[in-house]
Amino acid sequence: MTVSFVVSFMVAFAMGYLAVRAIWPEDSRNVRPGIIVLRVCLSFGLGMGLSSCLYFFWLESGAYRFGFIPYIAAELLVFLGLYVIGAHKAGKTQEHVIKTAGVCRSFRLVRITVFVLFIAALVISAASFLSLSSDIPHGEWDAYSIWNQHARFMFRDPALWKEMFHDTLKWSHPDYPLLLPASVARSWQYIGSEAPFAAQAIAFFFVFALAAVAISTVSLLKGQIQGMLCGFAFFSSAYLVQYAAMQYADIPLAFFLTASVSLYLLYCDSRDKVGLLVLAGLMASLAAWTKNEGIIFFLLFSMLVFLFERNRVPADKSRAPFKYFLAGVLPVVITLIFFKTTCALNNDVVTAMVSDPAGAVSRFTDLQRHFFILKSLANSSYFGGNIGKYGLLIYLAVVGISVSATQRKGLRLVLILYCCMAAAYYLVFITTSSSLEWLIACSMNRVFAQLLPILIVTFFIAARSADEILSVRMDKENK
Amino acid sequence: MRALAIVIFAAVSCFSTVNMFIFMIGPESNFTDISAVESSYSSLRSYLPEKGVIGYEQAGGEIDTREYYIAQYALCPLVLDVNECHKYAIKSDRGEISVIKYTGVK
Numbered sequence: 001m002t003v004s005f006v007v008s009f010m011v012a013f014a015m016g017y018l019a020v021r022a023i024w025p026e027d028s029r030n031v032r033p034g035i036i037v038l039r040v041c042l043s044f045g046l047g048m049g050l051s052s053c054l055y056f057f058w059l060e061s062g063a064y065r066f067g068f069i070p071y072i073a074a075e076l077l078v079f080l081g082l083y084v085i086g087a088h089k090a091g092k093t094q095e096h097v098i099k100t101a102g103v104c105r106s107f108r109l110v111r112i113t114v115f116v117l118f119i120a121a122l123v124i125s126a127a128s129f130l131s132l133s134s135d136i137p138h139g140e141w142d143a144y145s146i147w148n149q150h151a152r153f154m155f156r157d158p159a160l161w162k163e164m165f166h167d168t169l170k171w172s173h174p175d176y177p178l179l180l181p182a183s184v185a186r187s188w189q190y191i192g193s194e195a196p197f198a199a200q201a202i203a204f205f206f207v208f209a210l211a212a213v214a215i216s217t218v219s220l221l222k223g224q225i226q227g228m229l230c231g232f233a234f235f236s237s238a239y240l241v242q243y244a245a246m247q248y249a250d251i252p253l254a255f256f257l258t259a260s261v262s263l264y265l266l267y268c269d270s271r272d273k274v275g276l277l278v279l280a281g282l283m284a285s286l287a288a289w290t291k292n293e294g295i296i297f298f299l300l301f302s303m304l305v306f307l308f309e310r311n312r313v314p315a316d317k318s319r320a321p322f323k324y325f326l327a328g329v330l331p332v333v334i335t336l337i338f339f340k341t342t343c344a345l346n347n348d349v350v351t352a353m354v355s356d357p358a359g360a361v362s363r364f365t366d367l368q369r370h371f372f373i374l375k376s377l378a379n380s381s382y383f384g385g386n387i388g389k390y391g392l393l394i395y396l397a398v399v400g401i402s403v404s405a406t407q408r409k410g411l412r413l414v415l416i417l418y419c420c421m422a423a424a425y426y427l428v429f430i431t432t433s434s435s436l437e438w439l440i441a442c443s444m445n446r447v448f449a450q451l452l453p454i455l456i457v458t459f460f461i462a463a464r465s466a467d468e469i470l471s472v473r474m475d476k477e478n479k
Numbered sequence: 480m481r482a483l484a485i486v487i488f489a490a491v492s493c494f495s496t497v498n499m500f501i502f503m504i505g506p507e508s509n510f511t512d513i514s515a516v517e518s519s520y521s522s523l524r525s526y527l528p529e530k531g532v533i534g535y536e537q538a539g540g541e542i543d544t545r546e547y548y549i550a551q552y553a554l555c556p557l558v559l560d561v562n563e564c565h566k567y568a569i570k571s572d573r574g575e576i577s578v579i580k581y582t583g584v585k
Contacts, residue, residue, distance in 0.1 A: 113489070118489070124493075124499075125496055136510050138517060140510060157556060160556040163558055166532070167556060168532065168559070168560045228489075229485065230486060232493065387491050398480060401480050422556060
């Protein structure tokens with residue numbers, strides 16, 4: 001059983017790896033831990049995304065009537081196609097490599113202390129996940145009422161999988177995209193039974209890949225110690241590990257949001273390495289294939305990338321970079337549109353808003369609701385664990401802000417995107433026809449969990465690099 | 480000063496991570512395993528039709544949403560309907576779960 005799961009995982013991972021290699025060719029002169037970790041994590045996410053799309057088409061096309069063989073054949077075809085494209089591109093790697101923060105001789109004792117604490121935080125977080133996850137193998141509320149339930153509909157009887165769209169089951173949000181349920185159902189199909197550990201393992205890999213993407217991006221742009229500090233902020237935020245163990249889709253969503261933003265930041269720093277932009281588009285589209293909130297992110301991100309990149313024509317390219325971004329989003333967006341037009345029912349939030357616009361407007365103009373949301377927002381101390389929001393501000397005041405011109409451009413897009421996302425969520429909260437108290441109690445922390453990793457990455461790219469601070473100190477001592 | 484800020488940041492964050500671990504293994508974590516309830520519903524599978532819509536009732540008429548969701552999770556691809564009467568229904572009465580077959584209902 002475990003071997004079958006490992007096979008299913010490795011097949012998806014290999015597909016993702018070949019896709020990453022085809023889009024962002026490896027450069028033998030640029031082999032560094034940060035890039036290797038980033039490639040591995042992106043391969044995992046992309047593998048899950050591509051295999052879930054194939055699984056959906058296997059069900060929707062009726063190919064399940066011929067067993068699992070057509071699905072495996074499709075995976076094999078994609079595998080071979082990506083291998084050929086990757087091999088073709090291997091000899092044409094672009095000459096530029098991602099710039100990194102200058103390699104500094106850091107204050108050794110501090111570096112060692114930070115490294116030891118980082119490893120401790122990583123191990124403790126993994127233990128927290130394993131402990132909670134073993135207590136709740138089926139996950140918590142959303143896992144069994146939405147995600148794993150949809151996976152069961154797909155796995156138990158593929159001929160009846162569309163029963164999950166039955167009118168009676170509107171409460172299970174059948175309009176939600178299928179990345180997570182299809183990934184779980186696909187693993188079960190490989191294993192041959194509904195082993196809960198498949199969903200647990202997918203949740204585990206998503207949350208630690210999320211952390212690794214954030215840490216490696218900050219390491220590549222600001223140095224290794226800064227990357228580890230980013231990791232501390234991540235591991236100290238209890239909700240991320242907790243929601244992962246509860247098997248909520250907010251963590252896979254956070255993974256794709258963070259990966260898109262991180263790739264764009266690296267793209268800005270890499271002098272037009274367009275492969276990174278294609279991957280950013282692909283990751284954003286996979287966010288849309290994970291949860292409806294991901295669709296909002298995808299639309300906003302695409303719009304901002306268009307605005308920021310429309311006038312820029314790279315010196316060695318004849319086409320504008322945004323076209324590369326579009327090329328990345330296309331395969332998954334086609335799948336999503338197909339799903340939304342052929343299977344998914346209307347979304348409850350959108351339907352309520354469209355059917356009663358006057359009610360939505362009156363709720364929007366109700367100041368009490370605004371106060372209530374803002375108060376709930378202010379009361380939630382989330383980012384930074386025991387350090388807290390104020391501790392982080394003090395930290396920023398002490399170390400200062402330091403960003404390069406290329407990083408500034410990337411950060412500007414991310415901050416605008418962040419504000420737009422927050423505004424979109426706020427609009428949903430304020431106009432919802434459901435009970436506001438209930439919605440805030442259920443959703444506020446999960447919305448934070450989705451957006452927090454982007455905020456963490458942004459914070460540590462904006463803050464002066466710890467590596468820089470320690471090397472300055474080292475230089476002073478040498479003098 | 481800045482180097483100290485870095486070390487303090489690392490140490491306090493690590494302390495937060497330990498706190499999170501204590502919370503998650505502690506009794507106040509307030510998470511419940513649904514395995515037992517889920518398997519009691521799953522055990523009724525052989526008494527129910529293979530597909531279609533069946534009823535779901537609870538003693539007293541009030542539906543415990545959480546238990547209903549677990550029942551649906553356990554029994555899919557059957558669809559459990561709490562609103563209408565169907566030939567087959569699941570009845571839950573304070574932990575006792577049974578299958579009811581109504582005559583005269585299609």
